[in-house]
Amino acid sequence: MVFIKTTEPNFVAENADLVDIPVPTDPSINVIRPLHPIIRYQIDDNKVPGKTCLVILNQKINLFPRVFEKLWDNTYLRVCADGGANQLLSFVRENGLDEQKYLPKYIVGDMDSLTEETKNYYLSTGKVIVKTQSSQYATDFDKAITVCFLHFNYPNFFNDFDTLNLDDNNGLTTLKNSLDTKEFTVPLDMIFLGAIGGRFDQTIHSIGELYKHASDNLLQMRFFNTEYLEIIFLVPKGTNFIVLEKQHVDDPLCYLGLLPLNNPFIMHTKGLKYDVANYASSMTGNISSSNYNVGSNGFYVQNTDHLVVNIDLNHILGEV
Amino acid sequence: MVFIKTTEPNFVAENADLVDIPVPTDPSINVIRPLHPIIRYQIDDNKVPGKTCLVILNQKINLFPRVFEKLWDNTYLRVCADGGANQLLSFVRENGLDEQKYLPKYIVGDMDSLTEETKNYYLSTGKVIVKTQSSQYATDFDKAITVCFLHFNYPNFFNDFDTLNLDDNNGLTTLKNSLDTKEFTVPLDMIFLGAIGGRFDQTIHSIGELYKHASDNLLQMRFFNTEYLEIIFLVPKGTNFIVLEKQHVDDPLCYLGLLPLNNPFIMHTKGLKYDVANYASSMTGNISSSNYNVGSNGFYVQNTDHLVVNIDLNHILGEV
Numbered sequence: 001m002v003f004i005k006t007t008e009p010n011f012v013a014e015n016a017d018l019v020d021i022p023v024p025t026d027p028s029i030n031v032i033r034p035l036h037p038i039i040r041y042q043i044d045d046n047k048v049p050g051k052t053c054l055v056i057l058n059q060k061i062n063l064f065p066r067v068f069e070k071l072w073d074n075t076y077l078r079v080c081a082d083g084g085a086n087q088l089l090s091f092v093r094e095n096g097l098d099e100q101k102y103l104p105k106y107i108v109g110d111m112d113s114l115t116e117e118t119k120n121y122y123l124s125t126g127k128v129i130v131k132t133q134s135s136q137y138a139t140d141f142d143k144a145i146t147v148c149f150l151h152f153n154y155p156n157f158f159n160d161f162d163t164l165n166l167d168d169n170n171g172l173t174t175l176k177n178s179l180d181t182k183e184f185t186v187p188l189d190m191i192f193l194g195a196i197g198g199r200f201d202q203t204i205h206s207i208g209e210l211y212k213h214a215s216d217n218l219l220q221m222r223f224f225n226t227e228y229l230e231i232i233f234l235v236p237k238g239t240n241f242i243v244l245e246k247q248h249v250d251d252p253l254c255y256l257g258l259l260p261l262n263n264p265f266i267m268h269t270k271g272l273k274y275d276v277a278n279y280a281s282s283m284t285g286n287i288s289s290s291n292y293n294v295g296s297n298g299f300y301v302q303n304t305d306h307l308v309v310n311i312d313l314n315h316i317l318g319e320v
Numbered sequence: 321m322v323f324i325k326t327t328e329p330n331f332v333a334e335n336a337d338l339v340d341i342p343v344p345t346d347p348s349i350n351v352i353r354p355l356h357p358i359i360r361y362q363i364d365d366n367k368v369p370g371k372t373c374l375v376i377l378n379q380k381i382n383l384f385p386r387v388f389e390k391l392w393d394n395t396y397l398r399v400c401a402d403g404g405a406n407q408l409l410s411f412v413r414e415n416g417l418d419e420q421k422y423l424p425k426y427i428v429g430d431m432d433s434l435t436e437e438t439k440n441y442y443l444s445t446g447k448v449i450v451k452t453q454s455s456q457y458a459t460d461f462d463k464a465i466t467v468c469f470l471h472f473n474y475p476n477f478f479n480d481f482d483t484l485n486l487d488d489n490n491g492l493t494t495l496k497n498s499l500d501t502k503e504f505t506v507p508l509d510m511i512f513l514g515a516i517g518g519r520f521d522q523t524i525h526s527i528g529e530l531y532k533h534a535s536d537n538l539l540q541m542r543f544f545n546t547e548y549l550e551i552i553f554l555v556p557k558g559t560n561f562i563v564l565e566k567q568h569v570d571d572p573l574c575y576l577g578l579l580p581l582n583n584p585f586i587m588h589t590k591g592l593k594y595d596v597a598n599y600a601s602s603m604t605g606n607i608s609s610s611n612y613n614v615g616s617n618g619f620y621v622q623n624t625d626h627l628v629v630n631i632d633l634n635h636i637l638g639e640v
Contacts, residue, residue: 198548200516200630201577201609211604227547228518257521261581262603283582284531289521310520 002300003268004277010286011277021271021295024241029300033243034222034231034311037074037191038067050187050220051076051152055144056104057194058083058113061091062226067317071191071224072102077151080104081140083113084194085122103127105158108147108172109140129161135170141209145190145219146172152186154179187218197227207308210234211262214306229313237265237305243298244311254315257289258301259308267307271299281307322620323588324597330606331597341591341615344561349620353563354542354551354631357394357511358387370507370540371396371472375464376424377514378403378433381411382546387637388415391511391544392422397471400424401460403433404514405442423447425478428467428492429460449481455490461529465510465539466492472506474499507538517547527628530554531582534626549633557585557625563618564631574635577609578621579628587627591619601627 002021004013023031037052054075061068068091072078080088085107092102107114107122107130114130122128133143150157150172157164166172195206206223213219214234223232235242235258244254258267264282269275273292281288293299301307322341324333343351357372374395381388388411392398400408405427412422427434427442427450434450442448453463470477470492477484486492515526526543533539534554543552555562555578564574578587584602589595593612601608613619621627 196520197517199575199577199632200545200548200550200552201575201579201607204577204579204581204603205607205609208603208607225520228520230520232520255519255521257519257524259521259524261524283524283528287521287525287528289525312519 002270003302004270004275006277009278010280012279013275013277015271015273015275015294017273017294018246018296019271019294021297021299023243023297024300028239030236030238030240031243032233032235032240034233034309035244036189038070038231038313038317039245050189050218051148052189052191053077053079053148055141055148055190055192056080056084056088057141057144057192058087059194059198059226061087061193063091063193063229064317065095065097067229069097071193075191077148078104079144079147080107081144082107082109082111083115084109084140086113086115086118087194089118089121100125105129105151106131106147108133108143110134110136129158131161131166131172132168133170133172134168135173138170138173139205141192141195141206143172145188146176148188148190149184149218150176152188153184184218188220190219190221192221192223193226195223196225196232207232207261210308211306225310229317230310231313232308232310235301235303235307235309237303239300239302241298241300242293242309244293244295245298246296254312255290255292256309256311257287257291258303259289259310260287261308263305265303265305265307267304268302269299271295322590323622324590324595326597329598330600332599333595333597335591335593335595335614337593337614338566338616339591339614341617341619343563343617344620348559350556350558350560351563352553352555352560354553354629355564356509358390358551358633358637359565370509370538371468372509372511373397373399373468375461375468375510375512376400376404376408377461377464377512378407379514379518379546381407381513383411383513383549384637385415385417387549389417391513395511397468398424399464399467400427401464402427402429402431403435404429404460406433406435406438407514409438409441420445425449425471426451426467428453428463430454430456449478451481451486451492452488453490453492454488455493458490458493459525461512461515461526463492465508466496468508468510469504469538470496472508473504504538508540510539510541512541512543513546515543516545516552527552527581530628531626545630549637550630551633552628552630555621555623555627555629557623559620559622561618561620562613562629564613564615565618566616574632575610575612576629576631577607577611578623579609579630580607581628583625585623585625585627587624588622589619591615 052075111132196203260281267279268277372395431452516523580601587599588597
């Protein structure tokens, strides 16, 4: 047991700015690497949880081009949800990037935002599938997840797309539901741009998606806030280790929060500037904010229910 | 009873874009005017819930100058929390505004962010009280609320400030706690800039403040998101009417959300594009987002627990 031994409720202890903590090898501990693929680890089963996909939602891409390029280059598949394609095209043109390089594989959604100009541009390349899915029983967010699942799990999905004759209402979901779920062998590691930092109800809707998919072993999601450079993800109930190697994140200004956005929970941590034990967290009580990592390789958190973590990236994205 | 009569769970009905709904006169209904003081109502007890204060927190003020001027002109008292004063001074100078006009009455906080230059500038005017409060048992957010309470409830607080000899740790709180709470007769209506839209843990910490103060009859708070023009506030458990007069808000693009950021709740509405009945809302279930007002004077919401509402202001701030 790595945590502080005390029965005192809401115990807080301040640590030095560097504490030696190796990445655990105990397989019962859930290891999360939130900085992948910003920092690209060796691709093996232990370190990368699945095929990393980039999904661009309909919100202005407010990133340094070099950060965007890193996200693009280090992902296997890029998908635009509806008007996200407008945002991608604007970003590429405004920053003078190579238009032939930054082509998504799919554009999917109910297409209430995609402009004719964007649509025609991407169709003219002959390399992008544009698929309307009108159903209002799923969001564009969900539709992007579905197309990523099918891309990696349905044989020759991209090449044979036209022969599948999927309907324009909810053909993608119908195809996915027709598959034996045991066939899904490729877990997805999904990075979203535009899920956080716009209108507040959309931000909270995105956070709801994290909780709804919390028990899905084949799907891990992270949100990249482009309005304030940070990464946001869910930490499941249980014992977790969040990898933040000092070689990458040696800056106390990488502030982070451990947020009780669904049920209240009790939390223990090891490796933060302000470690806690028996810490009762809820929206009407304690909310752990403005903390930071001091573990040489990251920190532990043990929590009785799912929580959401955000980590400030402003001070590291100049270096990696 | 104005709500849809049905026992069906999670019932949703689509309305026309204009439904005639007067502001209720039944005193058991809690009437909220979220657009005050952007739209300045006649100042009488029925319409303005208390003295309106503007608090500037330490986040870049990303507003059109004319919107900022409106907020400033329509509030009684302006307070900067710590580095919020740096942000105010930068904003005033960058936009060429009148430096002598935009002086806060108080700057308060632990002063870990206030620069010497800003401090000296405001002190040199002879019109601003700069008060360090080092205690880490309250946030700068709380300290700003305390100074506003004292300003309106302690006789001659501003003029006699120096004679009070308040200590630099938590003198303000000590003074407030020494008062008979029955003496507080002036309720506060507080508008915060910089509480929402920056780092996500700070946004959620601010939302927690809404819930913590939900039962405080002498304090109403609204957050003005300056990163995405919108207003965010708490709607208490019970039957509420949110005033959004069509004359001011005749735009379906004023999207809004009704958000379950603490406990799950059951909700009924009347006057929204998509009215609901027996609607179970939670972070792992339904989250009402991307809805909008169609009531001629606003909409009703009846909810079994507190919820948080955000209203997009992008499409009205050009007109008011």
